Amino acid sequence: MVTRRSFLSASSLLLAPVIARADVIRGDFPAHEPELVQEVVVVAHVQTARLKELVSRRPALAKVSFDWGFGDWETPIDAASHIGNREAAEFLIANGARATIFSAAMLGQLDAVKAFITASPGIERTPGPHSITLLRHAMAGGPKAQAVVEYLKTVEGADERLADKPLTAEEAKRLIGAYVYGTVAIYNRFEVAANDKNQISIARPGHFARGLTHLGGYEFVPVGSEHVRVRFAEVAGAMTLTVHDPDVLVTAKKSA
Secondary structure, three states: OOOHHHHHHHHHHHHOOOOOOOOOOOOOOOOOOHHHHHHHHHHHHHOHHHHHHHHHHOHHHHHOOEEOOOOOEEOHHHHHHHHOOHHHHHHHHHOOOOOOHHHHHHOOOHHHHHHHHHHOOOHHHOOOHHHOOHHHHHHHOHHHHHHHHHHHOOOOOOOOOOOOOOOOHHHHHHHOEEEEOOOOOOOOEEEEEEOOOOOEEEEOOOOOOEEEEEEEOOEEEEOOOOOOEEEEEEEOOEEEEEEEOOOEEEEEEEOO
């Protein structure tokens, strides 16, 4: 299982200069290495010194974006904004990152937030990465963003979130486990787990888990992916999992 610690400990290897030989150029060249893009987004949350090291060495990294799963895209400035990392956000903007309504909210830029909403009515309802609302970004900005917080409290929809219907311990236990699809079970499977509050998450082997919001009836929405549905059902005595976007993308069966 990949952890943030183990990933970051190995990430320095990704920064070695690329030798211009056909036998060492990666298949995704000239795109940035996915592992490096992931690291930049991860460190933009709280590891500002490492962020500055990476972006100073390769400035285009200030604008990259990573998909955490089911279309939950996040840029470095997105990460800094919902955590409230002002130093990182200001550094990224100074190095070419595109400012957003979410960064403006966290940085306390009231006029900019108002201008966004005036120019694009309804944008206040659009959630950021991981389904974090506009108001929550402003709250992450602390005292310097308090004026934005107070304003957004008056704006309908600025903190609109899906209601997460609680599961009982027995219900969560019924769902957790490995769900297999395809022919190579070690790779073609989902791992469903629950935390101490009986909240469900889903992951592929070697990937970070995605939290699931329960809509009821064992139907879930992955965080950051409001149009995707993950549904559990018992079929012929076995629990199955289906992913819809909106058509069925995959069906997996819980292993014994």
